[in-house]
Amino acid sequence: MISAGIRDVPGQGLGQAALxxxxxxxxxxxxxxxxxxxxxxxxxxxAEQEIRxxxxxxxxxxxxxxAELCASLYTSxxxxxxxxxxxxxxxxxxxAYRQIFAAIALNVExxxxxxxxxxxxxxxxxxSKGTQTILAGDESTPEENRELFVFAKEDxxxxxARYIFNxxx
Numbered sequence: 001m002i003s004a005g006i007r008d009v010p011g012q013g014l015g016q017a018a019l020x021x022x023x024x025x026x027x028x029x030x031x032x033x034x035x036x037x038x039x040x041x042x043x044x045x046x047a048e049q050e051i052r053x054x055x056x057x058x059x060x061x062x063x064x065x066x067a068e069l070c071a072s073l074y075t076s077x078x079x080x081x082x083x084x085x086x087x088x089x090x091x092x093x094x095x096a097y098r099q100i101f102a103a104i105a106l107n108v109e110x111x112x113x114x115x116x117x118x119x120x121x122x123x124x125x126x127x128s129k130g131t132q133t134i135l136a137g138d139e140s141t142p143e144e145n146r147e148l149f150v151f152a153k154e155d156x157x158x159x160x161a162r163y164i165f166n167x168x169x
Contacts, residue, residue: 047117050158051124051151058160059110059128067097074161075154081164083145105133108143120153121161127168144168 054073061069071094074080080096081087088096108130115124125148132143150162 047122047158048115051115051117051122052112054151054158054160055110055112055124055126055149059108062106062108065101065105067094067101070094070097073159074163075152075159078160079162081162083165083167103135105135106143107131107133108145110147122151122158124149124151128165142169 058070058073060066061073074093077090078093079087079089080093082096082100085096085100108128111127111129113125113127116122125146127144127146129144130142131140133140145165145167147163147165149160151158152161153159
C-alpha cells in the first residue's frame with residue numbers, strides 16, 4: 001500500500017502531512033485512492049468470474065437432475081423459491097430439488113444478463129431457455145424463465161443465498 005507516502009506531522013493537527021518519498025500529501029492520497037480502486041476493480045472482476053462459474057455449475061446440475069449438487073451451491077441458510085412450488089430454505093433445499101427432479105428433467109442454457117458485486121453480496125439476472133420433459137408421460141415442452149440470483153460469501157466462496165424464477169411462457 002502506498003499510504004507510507006505520507007505521515008502525520010506531530011503538532012500540526014489533522015490533515016497536515018509531511019512530504020515523504022517525493023509525494024505531497026494530496027498526491028499520495030490520490031495515488032492510494034487510484035491503487036485501491038484498481039485493486040477493488042480486480043477483486044470485483046474475480047468475483048464476477050467466480051459467480052459466472054457457479055452459474056455454469058448450477059446449470060450443469062439442473063440438466064443432470066443432480067439435487068445434491070444444486071443444494072451444495074447454496075449458503076447454509078439459502079432460500080430456493082421455485083415457480084409453482086413452496087419456498088425452501090437451508091437443509092430443505094435439497095428436498096425441493098429432489099421433488100422437482102422426480103417430476104421433470106431439464107435441458108436448458110443460461111444467459112447471464114447482469115452480474116453486480118458489492119462487497120460480500122452480489123446478484124445476477126439471468127434467462128434460461130430449453131426444454132423440460134415431464135417424466136410421467138415422457139412429454140417434452142419448451143422451458144423459458146427469467147431468474148434472479150442473490151449470492152453471498154460463505155467460508156470464502158460465493159454461494160447462492162436466494163434464487164427465484166418465473167416462467168416466460
